[in-house]
Amino acid sequence: MQNLQKVNLAEKLALFQDHWHPRIVGDLNGQQVKLVKFQGKFVWHQHDQEDELFYVVRGQFDMEFRDRTVTLNQGEFIIVPRGVEHRPVAHQEVEVMLFEPASVLNTGNVQNELTVAQLESI
Amino acid sequence: MQNLQKVNLAEKLALFQDHWHPRIVGDLNGQQVKLVKFQGKFVWHQHDQEDELFYVVRGQFDMEFRDRTVTLNQGEFIIVPRGVEHRPVAHQEVEVMLFEPASVLNTGNVQNELTVAQLESI
Numbered sequence: 083m084q085n086l087q088k089v090n091l092a093e094k095l096a097l098f099q100d101h102w103h104p105r106i107v108g109d110l111n112g113q114q115v116k117l118v119k120f121q122g123k124f125v126w127h128q129h130d131q132e133d134e135l136f137y138v139v140r141g142q143f144d145m146e147f148r149d150r151t152v153t154l155n156q157g158e159f160i161i162v163p164r165g166v167e168h169r170p171v172a173h174q175e176v177e178v179m180l181f182e183p184a185s186v187l188n189t190g191n192v193q194n195e196l197t198v199a200q201l202e203s204i
Numbered sequence: 205m206q207n208l209q210k211v212n213l214a215e216k217l218a219l220f221q222d223h224w225h226p227r228i229v230g231d232l233n234g235q236q237v238k239l240v241k242f243q244g245k246f247v248w249h250q251h252d253q254e255d256e257l258f259y260v261v262r263g264q265f266d267m268e269f270r271d272r273t274v275t276l277n278q279g280e281f282i283i284v285p286r287g288v289e290h291r292p293v294a295h296q297e298v299e300v301m302l303f304e305p306a307s308v309l310n311t312g313n314v315q316n317e318l319t320v321a322q323l324e325s326i
Contacts, residue, residue: 133232
């Protein structure tokens with residue numbers, strides 16, 4: 083039968099330490115589930131074709147928009163609609179689960195040293 | 205600007221008490237995020253076209269397959285691929301977040317008293 087393994091978020095998050103580098107932990111319906119750790123300020127960017135969900139597994143971060151900031155705590159998520167500029171800022175390390183199409187590039191319309199073009203599955 | 209409200213899972217889960225009746229809490233990329241409470245045994249069913257993700261927010265439940273059972277604890281998820289028969293069984297109440305296409309019917313290929321055809325957004 084197909085792979086029916088469960089995924090334990092804490093176990094997967096223990097496998098890496100770097101920031102702003104998402105790992106793939108699930109694939110379904112053309113979408114992916116990713117885990118990532120944020121610390122510091124990311125780059126302003128947007129995704130023209132994809133909505134993105136950010137769910138806080140542990141910690142807290144600010145999702146900055148051009149006209150407001152939304153502080154996300156553990157157990158909360160936000161959906162950033164396609165086309166909306168945003169920048170995650172984490173004053174301390176935060177662990178985040180992402181739901182988004184498999185096509186998403188982490189820095190969206192921007193390519194810089196934070197861009198991770200090829201993501202691993204863990 | 206578009207709706208950029210965050211969603212607090214615990215606050216949303218406090219809004220309903222019934223079992224096996226998912227509520228929609230997010231829409232993105234043709235997919236939906238739903239919250240549901242399970243208690244007892246559901247019905248064996250499958251989804252022919254859709255993969256389904258079950259993430260445990262609080263509690264524990266067993267995902268039964270025809271050849272095995274996977275016990276899911278808080279902080280764990282499983283992806284049930286399309287076409288795979290499954291039955292959630294919760295010995296005590298469990299709170300679950302679902303991520304699946306907007307087209308999913310909770311009982312899949314089965315229609316009975318547990319079927320909820322029209323889901324509310326909360």
